[in-house]
Amino acid sequence: MLKLATKKNSATGRRQKTVNRAPKGPRRVILFNKPFDVLPQFTDEAGRKTLKDYISVTGVYAAGRLDRDSEGLLVLTNDGKLQAKLTQPQHKTGKVYLVQVEGIPDTEALEKLRHGITLNDGPTLPAGAELIAEPDWLWPRDPPIRERKAIPTSWIKITLYEGRNRQVRRMTAHVGFPTLRLIRYSLNNWNLDGLAPGEWKEVKYV
Known part of the structure; x- marks a missing residue:
């Protein structure tokens, strides 16, 4: 099972979900053109649109955020090292x-x-x-x-x-x-x- 960790972003003060190790299976990298008004996550208790409404792949997580009111490229992966490379300053x-x-x-x-x-x-x-x-x-x-x-x-x-x-x-x-x-x-x-x-x-x- 893919384990997750949370790491506090020193710039924002928020905790971000990160994959804390390399995947057991093949590395997966997905490019998604996120529409406006879609949350960059797979679940939402408030019933708003999420990645699950568009992406059928499981076990991948967004490398960095793209706010609900922003659009464009979101990279998702199951590779913690790649996620760190893309997001850490x-x-x-x-x-x-x-x-x-x-x-x-x-x-x-x-x-x-x-x-x-x-x-x-x-x-x-x-x-x-x-x-x-x-x-x-x-x-x-x-x-x-x-x-x-x-x-x-x-x-x-x-x-x-x-x-x-x-x-x-x-x-x-x-x-x-x-x-x-x-x-x-x-x-x-x-x-x-x-x-x-x-x-x-x-x-x-x-």
Whole structure:
């Protein structure tokens, strides 16, 4: 039986479920395009949508979180070592997010994100941050975001090498541009290419 441990995240203060050893059977790695309003877990006492509504595989667990109101790539595995590599800050695994924000960030705001800012749980690591056009392959969100007619929106590509609770949202708000929509596009060497919302596929990892 796969044993689980909980480890306290020093940045968030939360306990996270981790797989504490290598799997007995073959390593399994699943890529899932998590839709909006789906919890990144398999059970929920409140009856909300979870991974169980989409993924039939058992014995795998999410490597890191992707909040209910965020979308995009979620990696699930039964391999504790891989889970640690993808989630623990010392490994500095890159995570790319496509972020729709309210307003149009100027150079000063982007530079603050790139050099690191101080949040209430301490300074962030330097991050990649650049303005981009809205991706032409992007699916519409259901429900749509709430836009204010008098305020334009724009998109930023943000690359993080750590993973704190709601970090991207807190970072963009800190520099004056609240996040309206958040999509994780890639993690490590995997990305969303070829996965529609709610779809998953199993991949090999050597």
